[in-house]
Amino acid sequence: MKKIVIFFAVIFISSGIFFQINYILASEKNIILATTTSTQDSGLLDVLIPVFEKKTGYFVKTIAVGSGQAIAMGQKGEADILLVHSPEDEKKFMEGGYGLNRRLVMHNDFIVIGPRADPAKIKGIKSTVIAFERIAQSKSLFISRGDNSGTHAKEKAIWKATGVKYEGEKWYHETGLGMGQTLNVASEKRAYTITDRGTYLSLKKRIDLDVLTEGDAILLNIYHVIEVNQTRFPKVNAAGARVFANFMLSREAQDIIKTFGIDKFGSPLFFPDASKRVEDLGK
Numbered sequence: 001m002k003k004i005v006i007f008f009a010v011i012f013i014s015s016g017i018f019f020q021i022n023y024i025l026a027s028e029k030n031i032i033l034a035t036t037t038s039t040q041d042s043g044l045l046d047v048l049i050p051v052f053e054k055k056t057g058y059f060v061k062t063i064a065v066g067s068g069q070a071i072a073m074g075q076k077g078e079a080d081i082l083l084v085h086s087p088e089d090e091k092k093f094m095e096g097g098y099g100l101n102r103r104l105v106m107h108n109d110f111i112v113i114g115p116r117a118d119p120a121k122i123k124g125i126k127s128t129v130i131a132f133e134r135i136a137q138s139k140s141l142f143i144s145r146g147d148n149s150g151t152h153a154k155e156k157a158i159w160k161a162t163g164v165k166y167e168g169e170k171w172y173h174e175t176g177l178g179m180g181q182t183l184n185v186a187s188e189k190r191a192y193t194i195t196d197r198g199t200y201l202s203l204k205k206r207i208d209l210d211v212l213t214e215g216d217a218i219l220l221n222i223y224h225v226i227e228v229n230q231t232r233f234p235k236v237n238a239a240g241a242r243v244f245a246n247f248m249l250s251r252e253a254q255d256i257i258k259t260f261g262i263d264k265f266g267s268p269l270f271f272p273d274a275s276k277r278v279e280d281l282g283k
Contacts, residue, residue, distance in 0.1 A: 017130035029035070031240040033062045036086075040064035040224075041197040041281060042269050046258055058240050066178070070196045072227070074098055076250065077233030081241040082226040083248070085173075085196075086150035087278075090224055099226040105248050106257050106270045107222045107281055110154055112213035114140075114192035122192075123212045129161045134165040138224060139171040139204040141191035143184045144175025145146035152182070158218065170272025183207050195277055196221050200271035207209050222278060223270075249274040 039045050040062065049060050063070070063079065067086035073079040075098050082106065084090060093099050112122065112131055120138040122131040135142055145152045148187065159166050166172045173191075175182045179199045186193040187207035200211070225245045230238035247253050254272035261269035 008082075014045065019033060023040075025129060028237065028240070029058050031058050031237055031244055032079045033066055033081050033244065034069075034073040034149050035081060035083040036067045036070060036223075037064045037180065038085070038196045038199045039083055039153070041178065041180040042196075042202045042261075044198070044257070045268065047260060048211055048248075048256055050252060051252070052244065055252075056243055056247070058243060060160065064178070066147040066152065068148030068150070068153070070255055074228045077236055080237040083223060083228070084150060085155045085221055087148075089153065089225075090226065093226065096231055097232060100229050101242075101245060101269065102224050102226045103245060104273045104276060104278060105133050105223045105225050105230060106254075106273050107220060108270045109214065110151065110194055110196050110221050111197050111211050112138050112192065112194050112221040113186070113200060113214050114208040115190040115208075116210050117190070118212060120192065125213050126216060128213055128216040128218050132158050133162045133164060135192050136162065136169075136171075139169075139203060141189055142166070142172050143189065143193045144172065144174045144180060144187040144193045146176050147178070147274070149179075151179060151194060151196060154219075154221070158194070161218075164239045174261065183209070198261070199270055201265045201267075204265075221282060222281065224272075225249060 045062060053059060059206050067084040068089060071084050071089050071093050074082050074093060089104060094102050106120050114126060115194050120140040122134050125131045144155055175185050179195055182193060183195060183203055184207065187209050193281045227241040227245055228236045230236045252257055256273040257270050258268060261267065
């Protein structure tokens with residue numbers, strides 16, 4: 001009887017070790033990607049991630065929030081890799097020792113959109129700062145994401161350049177939502193807003209807003225991939241993060257980015273930038 005008990009005890013312990021090993025191995029193949037809503041809302045990740053998973057055997061859990069929230073996740077070690085577009089916040093993240101290997105992936109641009117009637121008369125204005133000033137002067141409704149995203153950071157930088165008081169004004173509303181949802185609100189209210197071009201084009205058929213101001217250098221929208229520092233957060237899947245980052249800069253991924261959106265919209269939603277310098281973009 002004693003031998004039987006010992007036998008089953010050994011089997012039980014062995015099984016426990018086996019399942020524990022399997023769990024560890026499985027967890028090592030999972031990657032948490034914190035990213036901005038534009039990469040998700042545009043549909044780009046729906047194309048890239050299946051290719052990555054099939055090629056590498058890793059599984060990606062995508063958490064699409066504003067860049068500010070994605071960076072905050074990285075600062076808590078709650079993500080393995082970031083794909084974001086808020087340069088100033090990214091620099092602070094790197095300076096704080098939270099990230100490794102911040103690398104340029106792609107860019108597109110921001111645009112100012114609004115109702116066809118254009119009550120602020122900003123259509124065709126080349127200076128985004130002047131366009132914002134006119135929106136404020138006319139007290140035309142402006143819808144902000146208000147979520148500390150990369151888009152919100154860009155918007156605040158433009159308002160700062162105008163010197164206009166906007167926060168707390170009746171014509172200025174914050175949604176606290178992602179880009180796609182904010183576009184829907186702006187469309188319903190016939191309001192102005194700022195958006196990345198990719199999300200706008202991907203949702204254009206569902207909203208009633210026109211592109212009114214574009215092409216200004218201040219509207220450049222740059223995306224970087226950043227690995228979260230495992231030295232600071234031991235539980236981070238550093239190996240998986242590195243594989244994902246390398247994939248995003250690979251010829252295969254860059255070719256997908258280069259052509260994504262052409263079949264639907266007649267032009268790409270993003271432009272691949274692996275091996276380029278930020279200083280050379282937009283030239």
